[in-house]
Each structure stands twice: as C-alpha cells, then as structure tokens.
Amino acid sequence: MKQSKIIGLGFYVPENIVTNHDLSQKMNTTNEWIVERTGINQRHYYSPENNDTNYGFGVKASEIALKRANLEAKDIDLIVYATLSPDYYFPGSGVLLQRSMDFRNIAAIDVRAQCSGFMYGLSIADQFIKTGMYKNVLVVGSEIHSSGLDYSDEGRHVAVIFGDGAGAAVLTATDEKNKGILSSHLHSEGKYAEDLAILYPNSHAKDKFDPNEQKAGGKFYPIMNGSYVFKHAVTRMPEAIEEALNANNLKAEEVALYVPHQANDRITQTVQKRFNIPDEKIVRNIHNYGNTTAASIPIALTEAWEAGRIKENDLVCLFAFGSGFTWASAMIRW
Ligand code: UT7
DSSP: OOEEEEEEEEEEOOSOEEEHHHHHHHSSOOHHHHHHHHOOOEEEOOOGGGTOOHHHHHHHHHHHHHHHTTOOGGGOOEEEEEOSSOSSSSSOHHHHHHHHTTOOSOEEEEEOOGGGHHHHHHHHHHHHHHTTSOSEEEEEEEEOOGGGOOOSGGGHHHHTTBOOEEEEEEEEEEOOTTOEEEEEEEEEOGGGGGGEEOOOSOTTSTTTTOHHHHHHHTTTSOEEOHHHHHHHHHHHHHHHHHHHHHHTTOOGGGOSEEEEOOSOHHHHHHHHHHTTOOGGGBOOOHHHHOBOGGGHHHHHHHHHHHTTOOOTTOEEEEEEEETTTEEEEEEEEO
16 A cells, blocks of 8 residues: 655735734734733735735645645646635535646645644545545645634634635555554534534525625624634644544654644643643644645645654654544654
C-alpha cells in the first residue's frame, strides 16, 4: 500500500485587516474583552469591492501550494474542498476551483465538516492515495465568514472570533515506509448539531428563502452555545490527540509540532497544558487571523513550515474540533 505525504503548502488571507479596535467602533465590544477571552488581536476580512470569493481564496492558496510541490494544476487527480461558507448553496466550491485553474476534468469533493473540514479532507485524500486510485490530491480549506456575522449584542460572542482566509496542501503517493500521514482519526456527534450552526437557508423550511422568516429568527447568522462548545472542545481535542499517539505507539513528547485548529487561544492553551507541550512545539497564530474554521489548520501548518519549524522526519500532530460536533486528528511523519 502507498503512503501519502504533503509536498506543498500555501495560504492566502485578504489584505483587509480588521482589528479589535475596528470592531469596537461598529459593535458593542472592547479590545480587552476579545483579547482576554480569545487571544485574538485582528482578523482578515474579504472585500466585496475586490470581487473576493471563497473559491478565489482557494485558488490563491492552491497556486502557492502547487508551486512549492513542483506540480501544475494538470498534475492533480482529485480536489477535496472543505468549507462551511461556500460560494453557492450548490454546486460546491470545489468545482469553482476546478474551473479557475488548469485542472483536468477531475473529481471535486466538497467536505462539510466545519472546523474539522480540513482534517476530514486530508483523511479522504489519504484513503484515495493509499488505495492507488489517485497519485496527487489537492486539499483546500477556505472561508468567508465576515459577510454573514451578527454584529449586534446577540451575536457579538460569535462575530469577534471569526476571520476569512484559505489554506491548501498538495499530497502525493510515496513508497517510503513510515512516512507521511501515519494515521487519521475522524469523529462526529450530531446530537449537538444546533449548538454551533447556521440554520438558514434550509430545505425543510416552508419557504426556505423567505427573508422575513430568516430575519425574524435571526437564523441566517451563526448561532453558538459558546461555553458548551468550549467545554466539548477541551475534552474532544485531547481525546483525538491520545488516539493519534496510541495508534502510532508514541508518547506526547515525541511529537515535534502540534498544529491545532485555532478555535480560541484559551482552548489551545488548555490542551497545551494537559500534554505539557512547550510553546515552541505548538502553533498558535489565532492572534493574527481569528478562527478561520476549515482554513485554520492549513494556514497554521503553512506558517510553521515557512518559519522552518518542521524538519524532515519530524512527527507532526494535527487536531481539530468544531460544529457538528465533529473532531479529528492526524499523525504525520514529515
Ligand atoms: O471553532 C470551533 C468552534 N468555536 C469555538 O471553539 C468557540 C468556543 N467558545 C468560546 O471560545 C467562548 O465561548 C467565546 C469566546 C465565544 C465566548 O466567551 P465566554 O467566556 O464563553 O463568554 P460568554 O458568551 O459566556 O459571555 C460572557 C459575558 C456576557 O456578559 P454577562 O452576561 O456576563 O454580563 C456576554 O454578554 O461577556 C459578554 N460578551 C461580550 N462582551 C463584550 C459576549 N461577547 C462579548 C463581546 N464583547 N464580543
């Protein structure tokens, strides 16, 4: 059986930086509250006047990842595209990426696993490569949150945490043993689906696109039971790490770098303490980008790689938790 390894990484965030101070001018919040509760200083927002799109961000991140992989779009055999903020209700953003670059008429799979989306995508890519069906797979996580946040008092706990951006990884098949993705672990618990969700538009509504119905309930904005999500995140993320360590017979200290989904810096720090992970072995960049959902792990991984924090043969553990609830981990030998 083949193994799959990451050979190219890239990310893109739009130019428009929105600081906590900027947010405090348009809504009832403060820099102090945001920093203390989340660790976030700023996030990047899309600009409609620049014609920014979710798939456009995906293109920019993919171009960098492909260049670093020394591949062209036509070499890719499969696109896996993770997002919770797709360009359209349908079709998925994967096909919009497919048409925007020089890809062949390859399959484009859209993944709906929210903050765990990139991890699900990585695992899907890995399975197709392991079986020998595909050689080169592009996995993208991309989000535009800022166009659909509730900046009123009711939604402010959600609005302050999210940011826009995209990340991409190119995976390829290798015959090297004990290299690349060693294992991936995916979970869901749908009984909490409505604790972090956007409920509109939905196909079971009487009139799914009735703006009055949406506005009346505020249901087209994300809703989040914040403290509940927090509690589950700090339980499920460590479980996912344990699972990845156990599957590979590893101790926590053998991992060279932990790359968490950047949900909230307090969540990351709680997990960090639990495993006694020193600062230099964990990626924390939420202060610059906010929570970018499916994009957060590929952005964090790319930044770490660019900074020289990942060396050949290093063990890298990725983990995520988010809406669904979904959670996931992967152990990689670089
Ligand atoms: O990506 C994965 C999914 N998401 C997450 O992992 C996020 C998990 N949850 C969290 O990170 C935290 O729950 C939040 C950062 C979202 C919120 O922090 P919290 O400590 O749970 O705050 P809270 O929502 O319980 O609100 C505490 C207080 C409330 O005031 P009172 O009732 O104590 O007077 C809120 O009204 O803070 C108030 N508040 C704010 N104040 C200023 C809520 N949001 C804000 C705000 N600015 N933006």
